Amino acid sequence: MLIDPAKINQVYIVCGKTDLRRGIDGLAAVVQEQFALDPYNQALYLFCGTRKDRFKALYWDKDGFLLLYKRIEAGRLQWPVNQDEVRKLTYLQLSRLLGGWSLDSTIHKIKPPKVNKALSVSGRL
Numbered sequence: 633m634l635i636d637p638a639k640i641n642q643v644y645i646v647c648g649k650t651d652l653r654r655g656i657d658g659l660a661a662v663v664q665e666q667f668a669l670d671p672y673n674q675a676l677y678l679f680c681g682t683r684k685d686r687f688k689a690l691y692w693d694k695d696g697f698l699l700l701y702k703r704i705e706a707g708r709l710q711w712p713v714n715q716d717e718v719r720k721l722t723y724l725q726l727s728r729l730l731g732g733w734s735l736d737s738t739i740h741k742i743k744p745p746k747v748n749k750a751l752s753v754s755g756r757l
Contacts, residue, residue, distance in 0.1 A: 640674060640675065640676050641673055643678070643725075644667075645711075645719050647716075652680075656697045660690065674694070683708075685703060687702055689702075
């Protein structure tokens, strides 16, 4: 795994929608200016776009930022919608989110993607 979970101080989810065209500097500015948090504190910050089928994660690992991007192939994330809120997540909630589950419900699971059998493992038709 790129990020050692034992080194993550806290996990924050930025509620509402974020412009995912932003890169590291833009997302760090959101953390710092909009929520008065320190992007250098080894916390994992999660951001979601309008479509709710993808999100970005920002993490400072002591010598640079990691910017991670995940796109869900089938379904939508159950992302909190309050635009002016940042929410702390437990590691269980983070695991559920990354596994395709809703943060607060045990009922909703994102459907697995349908595999296009016309494509081989190498990506050729």
